[in-house]
Amino acid sequence: MYDFNRCKLCGKNTAEPKYKLKGMTLYACSQCDFHFIDALDTFPTDYPDKAISDKHRSFIESKLPQNRQQLEVDLKFVSSHIDLNEKRCLDIGTGVGMFAFLLKQAGADVSAIEPQQIFREFAQEKFQLELRPELADDTYWQENYAEYFDVVTIWDTLEHVNFPLETVQAAVKLLKPGGYLFLDTPSRDSLFYRSSEWSYQFSFGTRPLLLNKLYSPKPYCHKQLFTRKxxxxxxxxxxxxxxxxxxxxxxxxxxxxxxxxA
Ligand SMILES: [Zn+2]
Known part of the structure; x- marks a missing residue:
């Protein structure tokens, strides 16, 4: 059982409950001001694997065009730094595998990680991609792929994982020296985040505005948000x-x- 008084970012025992939200408590660290909720995913036993259904398929299909549009911008950013042709790439938290598919189209040798069975099945059917369920810190990667990849990408994932620092640390071990890591995560520096905090404070917790939407204790949902700093x-x-x-x-x-x- 994790002690949430231990800050998930700086590691000091200086985190305290700050906001009572829907089904969760948000902790804030007095040292580094990191915000995270008191929920963790458990692997793999908590979430029995479900087989993909037609309902899942059509839901995922309906989201694909937007997903693709966004990831094409991400690909453009990656390509502005490194020519992907024949490069070894690892996409962590690939979802249905759209970015892995785009990397493959760009000529890269692609590996990808996705813990959700439904997404892995979809990626297999749609893109003929074999996604791995093992997380980046698993011995599967750490023993067989140390310093193996030229590029690691972590899109929209850092806010979902149990321990973001450890996840990036594990990813760095898989990178060759001089290799590139690209990532994105929502910014907590936004005005709507701060106004939600003010609203919570002035309403004595009755109106947390978006805080209940930005975090969730449900499996694979947002557990922490970062400021730029x-x-x-x-x-x-x-x-x-x-x-x-x-x-x-x-x-x-x-x-x-x-x-x-380095
Ligand atoms: Zn801290």
């Missing part, structure tokens, strides 16, 4: 150098960065 601290801590914040994305909504391993 916190994300940069994390990246530096795991030995990455930030090369560029994406000029193709709106910085007030999403933090999108290119980093390099």
């Amino acid at each position: 916190q994300l940069w601290w994390l990246l530096e801590k795991v030995g990455l150098q930030v090369v560029e914040q994406s000029p193709l994305h709106k910085a007030n909504k999403k933090l999108v960065v290119a980093c390099r391993k």
